[in-house]
Amino acid sequence: MTSSVKGPRHKPRLRTELSEADEARLQEAVVLFGLPKAEVVRRLIRASVQAGPALSAENTRAVVELARQVRMVGRNLSQVLRAIHRGQAVRIEDTEPVWRGLYEIVAAVNDELTEMTVAYGSKLRREAKLALPNEIHGEDLA
Numbered sequence: 001m002t003s004s005v006k007g008p009r010h011k012p013r014l015r016t017e018l019s020e021a022d023e024a025r026l027q028e029a030v031v032l033f034g035l036p037k038a039e040v041v042r043r044l045i046r047a048s049v050q051a052g053p054a055l056s057a058e059n060t061r062a063v064v065e066l067a068r069q070v071r072m073v074g075r076n077l078s079q080v081l082r083a084i085h086r087g088q089a090v091r092i093e094d095t096e097p098v099w100r101g102l103y104e105i106v107a108a109v110n111d112e113l114t115e116m117t118v119a120y121g122s123k124l125r126r127e128a129k130l131a132l133p134n135e136i137h138g139e140d141l142a
Contacts, residue, residue: 014041033130040130047128059116066109073105 018026029040080098083089 029130035130043128043130044124047124047126047130062112062116066112069105070109073102077102 026037026040029035030037033040035043076098080090080095
């Protein structure tokens with residue numbers, strides 16, 4: 001008769017090295033959520049799969065469009081700079097629409113990128129059951 005001796009079952013483990021900055025962030029999360037490090041990491045791993053990629057296909061298309069707009073502004077600024085170097089400088093008053101447009105586009109790009117990334121962060125924390133009290137009620141802390 002053959003008997004099989006089973007030893008204790010070992011769970012898979014993860015050992016990783018963190019930069020000092022990442023360790024500090026992990027410590028912040030431990031304090032903020034009142035959970036052990038391992039539990040914070042486990043919840044974030046689970047949630048990252050449930051929440052999906054950081055940028056959806058729609059957000060990726062938006063980033064491509066934002067990049068196109070930024071390149072367009074860059075070309076316009078380059079043309080203004082070339083005109084200045086050729087001695088065809090325009091009066092500073094005449095450049096105001098260019099600078100105002102640049103500011104508006106940069107602000108719009110910033111707002112859109114912030115919305116995409118903050119929304120994902122909130123979604124990830126909710127999926128990980130690490131949502132902060134204000135996020136639970138639909139108010140982001142961004």
